[in-house]
Amino acid sequence: MEGVESYDIGLKEQKVTVKGNVQPEAVLQTVSKTGKKTTFNEAEAEAEAEAPAESVSAVTVA
Numbered sequence: 001m002e003g004v005e006s007y008d009i010g011l012k013e014q015k016v017t018v019k020g021n022v023q024p025e026a027v028l029q030t031v032s033k034t035g036k037k038t039t040f041n042e043a044e045a046e047a048e049a050e051a052p053a054e055s056v057s058a059v060t061v062a
Helices: 024-032 042-048
Strands: 004-010 015-020 038-040 055-061
Touching: 024 038, 024 055
Parallel strands: none
Antiparallel strands: 004 015, 015 055, 038 055
16 A cells, blocks of 8 residues: 555454555555454554654554
8 A cells, every 4th residue: 555654463452553644544445355344543543643744544453
């Protein structure tokens, strides 16, 4: 996915955290293509953002 700088997959938490210049809705749409139930965790994404220009998307996959 264009704009992604890094990502982390937490298997135990069933969470994917994506960092980079990406829109959260685009990340959610892309991850939803796996066929799994997905939700966007806005509070977690904001807490993990290190710089104002950096976008962080946290998606839970069940």
